[in-house]
Amino acid sequence: MKKKSRTKLSRRLGIDLTPKARKIMAEKPYPPGEHGPAQKRRAKVSDYKLQLMEKQRLRAQYGLEERQMGNYVRKAIQQHGNPADNLVRLLESRLDAIVYRAGFARTVEAARQYVSHRHIMVDGRWVNLPSQQIRLGQTVSVKEKSRxxxxxxxxxxxxxxxxxxxxxxxxEDMSVQMLYTPNRAEVPVxxxxxxxxxxxxxR
Structure with missing residues (x-):
């Protein structure tokens, strides 16, 4: 996803993906291309289109490519338990997601960049893989020099x-731990x- 499209994408999907998008959506709470809230009655949306829209919304919030999201869903289905709960756990355990949720980055894209540029450490060791799955009790922190x-x-x-x-x-030391596996209601998505x-x- 190109950075220049994030605001329009936010308005189209109805979710604020960046601080800038949040401000603009407060002023224009309707999709791009429309000229105000009073619009023509929309045709009934098919089940497939609803599913497609939700998939796009989820991908956008985690900044994932289609192939990546498909892989996570397949893993979630194969694992024991509720697939939706499994999917939440897999996505929220990503290193870039934790860096973002902790407030160390303003967007998930920025969080991914910080990890790739070796500003983030896991249990005292730097890592550069944004998709790394973080286990309960592991400590994620901003490298001291980078602070x-x-x-x-x-x-x-x-x-x-x-x-x-x-x-x-x-x-104070810009560190964070995942205490337990979250349930769907706790995840701000x-x-x-x-x-x-x-x-x-x-499919």
């Missing part, structure tokens, strides 16, 4: 809201997970 960079100084200053309850953050599962199941 002096403007982006991380700003991130620390903006850490007002607490992260989701399944994460324990230490704002706008998506009907079952529709995503159904979309890939019919």
């Amino acid at each position: 002096a960079l403007p982006v991380f100084i700003s991130a620390k200053e903006e850490m007002v809201a607490q992260p989701p309850g399944y994460l324990q953050r230490n704002a 706008s998506c009907e997970m079952l529709l995503v599962i159904e979309y890939y199941s019919r």
Whole structure:
């Protein structure tokens, strides 16, 4: 996904993917190309289109390519338990997702970049794989030298809201741990997970 399209994509999908998109959507809470909230009555949306839209919404919120999302859904279906719950667990255990949820990055794309540029450590060792699955109890932190960079100084200053309850953050040393596997209701993602599962199941 190109960065220049993130705001339009946010408006089209009805979710704010960046701080800039959040501001614009507050002023224009309708899809791009429309000229206000009063629109013609839309035709009934098919089940397939609903599933497709939810899949696109989920992909956008985690910044994943189609192939990556398909792989996660297949793993979720193969694992024991509810596929939707499994999918949430797999996505939220990604290193870039945890960096983003902890407030160390303003967007998931920025979180991925920080990991790739070796600013992030896991249990005291730097890693550069955004998709790495983080286990319960592992410590994810911003490298000490990197904390002096403007982006991380700003991130620390903006850490007002607490992260989701399944994460324990230490704002002082910019570290975070996943305490337990979250359930769907705790994860701040706008998506009907079952529709995503159904979309890939019919392919």
